[in-house]
Amino acid sequence: xxxxxxxxxxxxxxxxxxxxxxxxxxxxxxxxxxxxxxxxxxxxxxxxxxxxxxxxxxxxxxxxxxxxxxxxxxxxxxxxxxxxxxxxxxxxxxxxxxxxxxxxxxxxxxxxxxxxxxxxxxxxxxxxxxxxxxxxxxxxxxxxxxxxxxxxxxxxxxxxxxxxxxxxxxxxxxxxxxxxxxxxxxxxxxxxxxxxxxxxxxxxxxxxxxxxxx
Ligand code: Z5A
Numbered sequence: 001x002x003x004x005x006x007x008x009x010x011x012x013x014x015x016x017x018x019x020x021x022x023x024x025x026x027x028x029x030x031x032x033x034x035x036x037x038x039x040x041x042x043x044x045x046x047x048x049x050x051x052x053x054x055x056x057x058x059x060x061x062x063x064x065x066x067x068x069x070x071x072x073x074x075x076x077x078x079x080x081x082x083x084x085x086x087x088x089x090x091x092x093x094x095x096x097x098x099x100x101x102x103x104x105x106x107x108x109x110x111x112x113x114x115x116x117x118x119x120x121x122x123x124x125x126x127x128x129x130x131x132x133x134x135x136x137x138x139x140x141x142x143x144x145x146x147x148x149x150x151x152x153x154x155x156x157x158x159x160x161x162x163x164x165x166x167x168x169x170x171x172x173x174x175x176x177x178x179x180x181x182x183x184x185x186x187x188x189x190x191x192x193x194x195x196x197x198x199x200x201x202x203x204x205x206x207x208x209x210x211x212x213x214x
Contacts, residue, residue: 009090037094043077050077065158075127078102106177147160
């Protein structure tokens with residue numbers, strides 16, 4: 001279906017292994033059924049250059065990575081992703097479904113690494129201007145559960161090697177953002193069976209679709 005007005009920007013967030021990739025596939029299936037044009041993408045990444053930066057960020061290395069380097073690389077990838085993928089798609093009237101976005105920076109670099117929120121906010125302003133997600137689906141589950149699922153699956157990347165305390169701070173930062181921005185956030189209990197998680201996501205998506213396709 002051809003869309004005329006600006007598209008809707010949906011981000012999916014949560015700690016590792018909570019089911020972001022699995023449920024993004026479900027979300028896009030629902031958008032297909034509703035005849036909505038969409039782009040599905042991810043961060044860090046989403047363009048060839050930003051995917052190169054992703055590799056730099058996730059690779060395990062002997063050299064320790066400074067917090068500022070990590071923060072700036074996240075926003076460098078994001079700047080490219082916004083200009084090449086997100087803004088053009090939204091301007092074309094497509095919905096954008098993004099696996100993580102700037103709230104991941106507040107959660108991981110802010111909550112996890114302890115970088116001050118105002119530093120992150122100044123880069124957010126520089127790179128994004130007024131661009132913010134319309135909706136954020138937070139898949140929330142106890143950290144141990146997500147990590148168990150993620151670790152059963154593949155070799156650990158640089159982030160996945162962090163301590164439980166780090167991930168507890170990440171989860172707490174996400175839940176704090178959900179409390180502060182109830183209009184944007186939809187929190188789903190990701191510790192349920194996949195069927196129940198997807199029933200909850202369906203309710204949220206039906207609301208978005210009815211609100212924006214009316
Ligand atoms: N990062 C950052 O620090 N700052 C930033 O600004 C950004 C990112 C943007 C890469 O992210 C890293 O970048 C990430 C944060 C950092 N750190 N880490 N680690 P990523 O999103 O690519 O990586 P990830 O979070 O590790 O994603 P993941 O491991 O692919 O997890 P997921 O997508 O949430 O889960 P999944 O693959 O859909 O599911 C995991 C398994 O659980 C799989 O086998 C499923 O079949 C299973 N599953 C899912 N749901 C269920 C339910 N409900 N029941 C049972 N089993 C389930």
